[in-house]
Amino acid sequence: MAKAFANSADLKAYRQQLLKTRRTETKTISICAGTGCCASGALKLVDGFHRAVRERGLEREVTVRQTGCHGFCERGPLVVLHPELTLYQRVKGADIAEIIERTIQGGEVVERLLYQDAAGHRFVREDELPFYKNQMRLILAQNGHIDPTSIDDYLAVGGYQALAKVLGKSKPEKVCETIRKSGLRGRGGGGFPAGVKWESCRAAPCPDGVRYIICNADEGDPGAFMDRSIMEGNPHSVIEGMIIGAWAIGFPGRPQGYVYIRNEYPLAVERLGIALEQARRLGLLGKNILGSGLDFDIKINKGGGAFVCGESTALMASIEGFVGEPRAKHIHTVESGLWDKPTNLNNVETWANVPLIIDKGVKWYTGIGTGDVSRDPWGGSKGTKIFALVGKVQNTGLVEVPMGTSLRRIIYDIGGGIPGGKKFKAVQTGGPSGGCLPADKLDLPVDFDALTAAGSMMGSGGMIVMDESTCMVDVARYFTHFLADESCGKCVSCREGLRQLGRILDRICAGEGRPGDLELLESLGRTIRSASLCALGQTATNPLDSTLRYFREEYREHVEDKKCRAGVCRALISFRILADKCTGCMICAKKCPEQAISGEKKKPHVIDQSKCIRCGICRDVCKFDAVVVE
Amino acid sequence: MTESQSREVTFKVDGRSLRGRQGESLLEALRRYGYQVPSLCHHEAVSPYGACRLCLVEVQKGKRRKLTTSCNYPLMEGIEVFLDTEQVVSNRRVVLQLLLAQAPAAERVRQLAAEYGVNDTPFEVEDPENRCINCGLCARVCKEVVGVEAIGFSGRGAGKRMVAPYDETAEDCIGCGACVFVCPTDCIGMSETGGIRTIERWHRKLPLKTCSVCGRHFAPTFQLNKFAEWTGLPRGHFDKCPDCR
Numbered sequence: 001m002a003k004a005f006a007n008s009a010d011l012k013a014y015r016q017q018l019l020k021t022r023r024t025e026t027k028t029i030s031i032c033a034g035t036g037c038c039a040s041g042a043l044k045l046v047d048g049f050h051r052a053v054r055e056r057g058l059e060r061e062v063t064v065r066q067t068g069c070h071g072f073c074e075r076g077p078l079v080v081l082h083p084e085l086t087l088y089q090r091v092k093g094a095d096i097a098e099i100i101e102r103t104i105q106g107g108e109v110v111e112r113l114l115y116q117d118a119a120g121h122r123f124v125r126e127d128e129l130p131f132y133k134n135q136m137r138l139i140l141a142q143n144g145h146i147d148p149t150s151i152d153d154y155l156a157v158g159g160y161q162a163l164a165k166v167l168g169k170s171k172p173e174k175v176c177e178t179i180r181k182s183g184l185r186g187r188g189g190g191g192f193p194a195g196v197k198w199e200s201c202r203a204a205p206c207p208d209g210v211r212y213i214i215c216n217a218d219e220g221d222p223g224a225f226m227d228r229s230i231m232e233g234n235p236h237s238v239i240e241g242m243i244i245g246a247w248a249i250g251f252p253g254r255p256q257g258y259v260y261i262r263n264e265y266p267l268a269v270e271r272l273g274i275a276l277e278q279a280r281r282l283g284l285l286g287k288n289i290l291g292s293g294l295d296f297d298i299k300i301n302k303g304g305g306a307f308v309c310g311e312s313t314a315l316m317a318s319i320e321g322f323v324g325e326p327r328a329k330h331i332h333t334v335e336s337g338l339w340d341k342p343t344n345l346n347n348v349e350t351w352a353n354v355p356l357i358i359d360k361g362v363k364w365y366t367g368i369g370t371g372d373v374s375r376d377p378w379g380g381s382k383g384t385k386i387f388a389l390v391g392k393v394q395n396t397g398l399v400e401v402p403m404g405t406s407l408r409r410i411i412y413d414i415g416g417g418i419p420g421g422k423k424f425k426a427v428q429t430g431g432p433s434g435g436c437l438p439a440d441k442l443d444l445p446v447d448f449d450a451l452t453a454a455g456s457m458m459g460s461g462g463m464i465v466m467d468e469s470t471c472m473v474d475v476a477r478y479f480t481h482f483l484a485d486e487s488c489g490k491c492v493s494c495r496e497g498l499r500q501l502g503r504i505l506d507r508i509c510a511g512e513g514r515p516g517d518l519e520l521l522e523s524l525g526r527t528i529r530s531a532s533l534c535a536l537g538q539t540a541t542n543p544l545d546s547t548l549r550y551f552r553e554e555y556r557e558h559v560e561d562k563k564c565r566a567g568v569c570r571a572l573i574s575f576r577i578l579a580d581k582c583t584g585c586m587i588c589a590k591k592c593p594e595q596a597i598s599g600e601k602k603k604p605h606v607i608d609q610s611k612c613i614r615c616g617i618c619r620d621v622c623k624f625d626a627v628v629v630e
Numbered sequence: 631m632t633e634s635q636s637r638e639v640t641f642k643v644d645g646r647s648l649r650g651r652q653g654e655s656l657l658e659a660l661r662r663y664g665y666q667v668p669s670l671c672h673h674e675a676v677s678p679y680g681a682c683r684l685c686l687v688e689v690q691k692g693k694r695r696k697l698t699t700s701c702n703y704p705l706m707e708g709i710e711v712f713l714d715t716e717q718v719v720s721n722r723r724v725v726l727q728l729l730l731a732q733a734p735a736a737e738r739v740r741q742l743a744a745e746y747g748v749n750d751t752p753f754e755v756e757d758p759e760n761r762c763i764n765c766g767l768c769a770r771v772c773k774e775v776v777g778v779e780a781i782g783f784s785g786r787g788a789g790k791r792m793v794a795p796y797d798e799t800a801e802d803c804i805g806c807g808a809c810v811f812v813c814p815t816d817c818i819g820m821s822e823t824g825g826i827r828t829i830e831r832w833h834r835k836l837p838l839k840t841c842s843v844c845g846r847h848f849a850p851t852f853q854l855n856k857f858a859e860w861t862g863l864p865r866g867h868f869d870k871c872p873d874c875r
């Protein structure tokens with residue numbers, strides 16, 4: 001590695017040098033070493049490919065590179081061969097020799113390792129896969145290309161160019177203005193315009209000049225991993241964004257940085273740590289960065305481990321060493337946040353957008369997305385958003401699309417639709433406190449304001465697809481319990497409110513719903529929402545409200561008819577064997593844990609309803625679809 | 631008090647123009663003018679916490695009007711406060727119903743609920759004996775007034791409870807009884823028998839010192855030793871009870 005850059009000319013020269021030496025490379029084997037692929041054995045592949053290349057004496061022609069998450073973890077470990085972009089999925093150690101000999105050396109494709117869609121169609125190139133083809137990968141663009149532990153890789157693809165462009169060159173106020181005009185809104189939940197936040201933090205009185213620049217990497221939403229993937233795959237993009245933020249918000253002065261990161265993310269912590277160290281060694285962090293006069297460094301702070309610690313004031317309390325409990329924000333954190341200093345907190349993905357905006361300009365950025373932000377950053381949603389698409393869809397993974405893309409496009413074109421010939425029922429956006437939207441909202445353009453108006457939210461980008469076998473009352477029950485457990489427990493309205501909400505929903509699902517329950521749910525929901533202190537309580541009833549709004553009939557059936565149409569709530573269903581379909585194979589009778597099934601060999605069987613515990617094992621084991629739920 | 635807090639500001643309550651100090655607790659300012667606002671987790675001696683959600687009011691600041699608790703609302707120039715609006719009253723009633731279900735044995739909760747016309751709760755009662763409402767006053771007084779951190783919350787969500795560390799004995803408790811005094815629902819308990827003071831909820835038992843002059847038990851020895859440590863006075867100073875000193 002080079003010695004520290006004294007100014008942006010040094011950085012430029014070093015990059016030129018890098019590009020020159022790199023031109024000798026002809027082929028690259030990119031192996032995903034994100035958390036998902038590592039869990040399915042990617043690190044062994046990295047070693048294996050290195051060895052295989054060495055043994056064949058191919059080191060000069062072939063580069064083996066471990067990268068961050070490619071977003072298609074379900075199919076991992078993934079290997080992409082450049083420059084052809086051939087994508088191999090579920091690669092095993094035993095496939096290495098064949099890939100090298102047949103593809104790298106022989107120029108052939110190993111059919112068996114290609115991705116195949118539900119219709120049996122195989123795809124060779126990564127960018128032809130429907131999963132990737134319909135995305136717009138800006139933030140995740142480099143994830144499959146660069147080695148996250150190599151700052152040279154990042155520099156080679158243009159990293160730290162944005163920093164060099166502004167540091168010591170653009171006035172800090174001007175940079176704030178650029179971010180405001182870009183319409184960038186917070187990706188961590190609230191969708192607050194980042195530029196407005198930066199400007200307020202910059203304007204806040206601060207006699208000693210200490211302003212805190214924080215990155216929220218707590219990512220507590222179950223199933224969400226966009227922030228983890230950015231940090232694991234391209235940590236320098238977040239660091240670069242934060243240094244630009246430090247200049248814009250805190251110069252001249254003594255800005256100080258923190259990344260508050262979830263303790264359950266060891267790989268991200270490690271990669272971020274390496275990246276910070278590299279940035280320090282090159283003088284991109286520390287004193288007088290690129291000769292601009294800016295002094296700034298970033299510390300890593302490991303999270304307190306609770307969902308609520310991601311809330312801004314709880315996060316700051318946690319960094320200060322207190323219990324992560326939210327406090328009232330009548331005085332904003334931009335004025336008095338961490339240790340009562342002006343503090344600017346943004347999400348990982350928000351920070352990662354910053355270099356891109358600086359690099360490519362406001363005009364380019366505002367060309368992507370919805371609405372008009374030329375006068376007011378609240379006027380639209382610009383740029384892309386990464387979603388963690390999970391649940392009942394063919395392709396699950398990380399999906400980055402322009403703001404305003406319809407749910408249908410995400411779920412059907414990218415996600416490949418609902419598996420098993422089932423029907424779509426709902427999609428929950430925004431994490432545990434997001435709302436569930438029904439089929440007639442599939443054409444909704446996904447942006448901050450449209451989702452909120454429909455009774456859901458962008459949140460940090462969770463997206464759970466549900467099919468007809470999902471009971472919506474049960475869904476509301478599940479998320480209510482999650483939030484009741486994760487509430488910090490301070491407010492009576494949130495702590496006791498969610499506990500009671502969970503109880504009522506438990507009762508309804510257990511077949512003990514009473515007349516008046518729905519009204520009780522609504523009145524309690526109103527108080528949880530409006531009388532609680534922080535956004536956890538204030539948004540906690542979204543799952544309830546949205547399901548009551550779009551699937552009210554299902555609630556009514558549970559309470560009045562004692563029926564669960566999805567066949568999920570055990571107390572409300574019964575299993576029956578269809579006599580004309582039953583072949584008398586006796587397997588269900590053998591497997592029933594309660595011996596509730598009787599019948600002679602080759603004669604139709606029957607279930608004794610008084611013994612049946614509705615576990616559904618009989619339905620699962622019957623090969624003739626003779627067991628039905630009603 | 632900082633300089634900005636001593637600045638006088640004007641604000642309105644249900645249309646009436648009033649004055650107060652910038653940054654002071656809105657609840658305290660309201661009470662000074664004789665307004666009745668219910669509360670269970672507030673005490674002037676300690677920092678506001680915002681747990682009971684009873685001191686709700688509506689505040690208009692600029693164009694935005696919102697429901698908020700008043701105990702932790704810092705008074706600002708030009709705000710307009712609305713006291714018992716329909717929003718305030720209906721939400722307060724639900725909060726009282728929730729408190730009745732959580733702490734049915736708490737006399738103070740029952741009284742307050744009755745004052746607001748809530749005599750019953752539609753919600754399930756967890757523990758008919760419970761009185762603690764997690765207001766956190768005991769721990770705040772212990773830390774901020776007494777200067778000890780003998781007790782605190784453990785857990786979160788519905789499982790959150792006020793306990794001595796690890797739910798065992800509060801080893802740092804000096805037995806002063808400040809928490810007992812401040813607890814709105816009387817659920818800590820203190821007793822003295824056979825020369826031992828017990829703070830029941832924290833499982834703390836402290837032998838009492840006998841006055842070297844009058845022979846009365848007067849304070850826990852542990853506490854007197856702490857006082858000696860804090861004040862720098864010789865331990866001998868605390869051999870006599872305050873009356874005989």
Ligand SMILES: Cc1cc2nc3c(=O)[nH]c(=O)nc-3n(C[C@H](O)[C@H](O)[C@H](O)COP(=O)(O)O)c2cc1C
Pocket residue numbers: 185186187188189190191192216217218219220221307308309310311312313345346347348350351460534535536
């Ligand atoms: C209960 C709760 C949990 C949150 N968790 C996160 C989180 O894990 N990551 C995050 O970036 N923001 C989280 N937020 C949002 C933050 O409070 C804050 O709005 C955000 O970090 C600001 O950054 P942004 O404007 O760039 O989105 C959470 C909010 C609440 C109420």
Ligand code: SF4
Pocket residue numbers: 308325326327486487488489490491492494495532533534535536537538
């Ligand atoms: S709303 Fe819930 S999570 Fe937020 S401060 Fe109140 S109790 Fe804690």
Ligand code: SF4
Pocket residue numbers: 761762763764765766767768769792809812813814815816817818
């Ligand atoms: S013991 Fe009393 S003072 Fe302490 S939290 Fe419970 S109700 Fe409040």
Ligand code: FES
Pocket residue numbers: 032033034035036037038068069070071072073074076077078
């Ligand atoms: S970890 Fe490999 S694709 Fe996500």
Ligand code: FES
Pocket residue numbers: 668669670671672679680681682683684685699700701702
């Ligand atoms: S007194 Fe304000 S919330 Fe309890």
